[in-house]
Amino acid sequence: MITESRLKKVLQKGHFAVTAECGPPKGADPEVVKSKGKILREHADSINVTDNQTGVVRLSSLAACALLKAEGLDPVLQMVVRDRNRIALQSDVLGASALGIRNILCLSGDHQCFGNQPQAKGVFDIDSVQLIQTVRRMRDAGEVIGGEKLSSSPDMFIGAVANPFADPFRYRAARLATKVEAGAEFIQTQCIFNLKRFREWMSLVKELGMADKVYILGGITPLKSVRMAEYMAKNVAGMDIPRELIDRMKAVPAKEQKQEGIKIAVETTQALKEMAGVHGVHIMAIEWEDAVPQIVEEAKLFPRPQV
Amino acid sequence: MITGERKPISEIKEMIAPYRKVLVVGCGSCVAECAAGGEKEVGLLSSALRMDAKAAGQEREVREMTLDRQCVYEFIDQLTDVVGQYDIVLSLACGAGVQAVAEVFPNINIVPALNTTFLGETKEAGLWLENCRGCGDCKLGFFAAVCPITRCAKGLFNGPCGGSRTDCCEVDSEVPCAWQLIVSRLEATGRLDLLRKVHPPADWSKQQGRGPRKIIREDQRT
Amino acid sequence: MDKKGSDVTVSVFFCRQLDPNQDVTRRALEKELGKRIRFFPLPCSGRIDALHLLRALEAGADKVYVVTCPEGACHYREGNIRAKKRIAYAQSLIEEIGIERGRLELVVTSAGKRLTIDELTRELLGRDDKGAKA
Numbered sequence: 299m300i301t302e303s304r305l306k307k308v309l310q311k312g313h314f315a316v317t318a319e320c321g322p323p324k325g326a327d328p329e330v331v332k333s334k335g336k337i338l339r340e341h342a343d344s345i346n347v348t349d350n351q352t353g354v355v356r357l358s359s360l361a362a363c364a365l366l367k368a369e370g371l372d373p374v375l376q377m378v379v380r381d382r383n384r385i386a387l388q389s390d391v392l393g394a395s396a397l398g399i400r401n402i403l404c405l406s407g408d409h410q411c412f413g414n415q416p417q418a419k420g421v422f423d424i425d426s427v428q429l430i431q432t433v434r435r436m437r438d439a440g441e442v443i444g445g446e447k448l449s450s451s452p453d454m455f456i457g458a459v460a461n462p463f464a465d466p467f468r469y470r471a472a473r474l475a476t477k478v479e480a481g482a483e484f485i486q487t488q489c490i491f492n493l494k495r496f497r498e499w500m501s502l503v504k505e506l507g508m509a510d511k512v513y514i515l516g517g518i519t520p521l522k523s524v525r526m527a528e529y530m531a532k533n534v535a536g537m538d539i540p541r542e543l544i545d546r547m548k549a550v551p552a553k554e555q556k557q558e559g560i561k562i563a564v565e566t567t568q569a570l571k572e573m574a575g576v577h578g579v580h581i582m583a584i585e586w587e588d589a590v591p592q593i594v595e596e597a598k599l600f601p602r603p604q605v
Numbered sequence: 606m607i608t609g610e611r612k613p614i615s616e617i618k619e620m621i622a623p624y625r626k627v628l629v630v631g632c633g634s635c636v637a638e639c640a641a642g643g644e645k646e647v648g649l650l651s652s653a654l655r656m657d658a659k660a661a662g663q664e665r666e667v668r669e670m671t672l673d674r675q676c677v678y679e680f681i682d683q684l685t686d687v688v689g690q691y692d693i694v695l696s697l698a699c700g701a702g703v704q705a706v707a708e709v710f711p712n713i714n715i716v717p718a719l720n721t722t723f724l725g726e727t728k729e730a731g732l733w734l735e736n737c738r739g740c741g742d743c744k745l746g747f748f749a750a751v752c753p754i755t756r757c758a759k760g761l762f763n764g765p766c767g768g769s770r771t772d773c774c775e776v777d778s779e780v781p782c783a784w785q786l787i788v789s790r791l792e793a794t795g796r797l798d799l800l801r802k803v804h805p806p807a808d809w810s811k812q813q814g815r816g817p818r819k820i821i822r823e824d825q826r827t
Numbered sequence: 828m829d830k831k832g833s834d835v836t837v838s839v840f841f842c843r844q845l846d847p848n849q850d851v852t853r854r855a856l857e858k859e860l861g862k863r864i865r866f867f868p869l870p871c872s873g874r875i876d877a878l879h880l881l882r883a884l885e886a887g888a889d890k891v892y893v894v895t896c897p898e899g900a901c902h903y904r905e906g907n908i909r910a911k912k913r914i915a916y917a918q919s920l921i922e923e924i925g926i927e928r929g930r931l932e933l934v935v936t937s938a939g940k941r942l943t944i945d946e947l948t949r950e951l952l953g954r955d956d957k958g959a960k961a
Binding site: 379380384406407408409411412420422423424425426427428431432443459460461464465466469472473476479480488535536 | 758759760761762763764765766767768769770771772775776782785788789797800801802803804805806807809
């Protein structure tokens with residue numbers, strides 16, 4: 299069993315990395331997870347597993363990562379701070395490491411009011427930045443919050459998210475700096491539709507000297523339809539979909555919109571490949587994992603390198 | 606102040622249903638300020654309950670009283686000669702007041718007419734906003750007097766999250782993003798440096814306590 | 828209501844600005860109807876409180892009117908707007924105990940006619956006599 303992070307190796311060797319997202323099922327069937335892993339296997343270096351995304355109860359990220367690990371894949375454990383206190387979070391970091399999981403993505407999580415358990419207590423004992431700091435300290439200093447020593451340290455490649463498109467815009471690059479200072483080693487951004495704005499953010503990031511301190515992977519989500527584009531633009535917080543893209547999707551007949559969405563995703567990926575300071579792409583094809591191989595191939599990122 | 610809201614009358618009626626003589630006691634402090642449990646509200650509720658009883662052909666006596674502050678025994682003592690004449694006390698105080706009265710008169714029936722809600726400010730007449738969660742470890746000085754625990758839906762100390770859009774919280778578009786406010790205010794006063802360091806995890810034991818918290822001041826005790 | 832018009836007990840809260848002579852003009856009706864009518868002149872309809880309305884109902888009024896100046900013409904600017912909101916509040920409260928909200932009625936006078944409180948009230952009661960609702 300591989301006990302090293304493939305994602306880390308790919309990035310350290312200077313390759314343009316490809317990660318993809320896998321959403322676990324709203325059920326207990328492990329085969330769903332395994333079959334998604336199969337689809338993504340050859341086309342992604344590592345696979346992110348979401349953690350009860352949008353506050354909807356799903357098969358746990360930790361368990362799904364373990365299932366993918368058993369299939370020989372390199373999972374990225376997404377860990378939100380909404381559902382667990384520091385005891386549980388630190389415990390799960392140890393557990394994940396014990397299971398051979400080598401990548402962790404620390405995030406706040408969507409507020410519980412959005413999911414199917416709106417009456418749940420949102421925990422938020424520590425926030426995502428404090429979680430990054432905690433994992434880093436567990437790994438490098440071998441201790442938990444409070445200073446007590448661990449008998450053995452977890453081995454994790456630590457990631458965080460960035461949203462170049464949320465407000466306040468001018469503060470977003472500074473926020474990235476805070477996460478890097480806390481210990482983040484790689485960043486996956488919110489999905490990019492507005493390349494112009496993303497470039498602006500990248501230059502702010504460079505100005506802060508962050509570009510060579512952290513690996514940035516640009517997020518991509520292929521649009522399935524113009525309705526999806528309009529829905530996301532209107533309802534999803536922190537999303538920026540320019541009018542021209544929506545019009546472009548509109549101009550295409552309904553049954554060709556999926557392909558147009560993939561085309562846009564490929565174009566964006568190619569733009570990211572050319573951008574200095576961007577080290578990879580993170581493809582979030584929500585309930586459309588099938589699209590990932592096509593996007594990767596058409597963006598000329600297939601086959602994935604041997605590391 | 607502590608805010609509260611009157612329970613639906615149907616719920617209140619159910620609580621007092623078995624009783625014929627009801628003493629309605631309001632409080633002149635916080636709940637009067639938020640128009641939920643002051644003298645006026647005592648009057649409104651009592652009138653309603655009397656009319657309701659009359660319409661249903663029930664015998665019910667409803668007496669009205671309001672204490673300056675229902676959580677202080679000095680004022681609660683004013684009930685001493687009265688409370689025994691009634692079958693039940695319907696208190697319009699916040700939970701603190703209801704319980705304080707029960708501590709002074711442990712053998713009476715007392716029920717709450719309000720749902721106590723939050724600590725907050727009167728933003729304008731008729732609008733009260735939560736702004737403090739009594740964490741016991743006030744850090745307002747670091748956050749431009751915008752409490753991140755209370756006013757950020759996720760209680761982030763190193764915010765904002767990725768969901769804020771046009772200055773609003775992803776959870777409620779009418780609520781400003783607290784972190785947007787914090788950043789703007791610190792920027793305006795040249796204190797963005799306060800956000801450079803990672804703010805460490807909070808000590809929630811100060812808020813949770815080991816059960817109910819207490820404060821003791823020997824210099825104030827007899 | 829199944830009460831006949833002549834048996835109805837009425838309370839009328841009204842803004843004094845509507846009829847500067849109300850002190851005189853209302854006496855006739857008070858004499859005619861005796862205990863079945865009570866007038867409450869206010870310096871502005873905005874002074875009405877939900878509590879007054881509940882007390883009036885509790886005191887036996889079958890119907891409570893709150894008469895305000897025309898919209899936009901309040902001497903104190905938003906008094907009549909406040910009155911409207913407070914009546915709405917009192918209405919939702921009485922609904923919780925099964926009393927019809929129609930027992931409390933907001934009457935906004937129109938900008939054109941200048942009626943005395945006597946003429947106004949007779950009109951209102953006339954409506955009641957016919958059993959018609961506003």
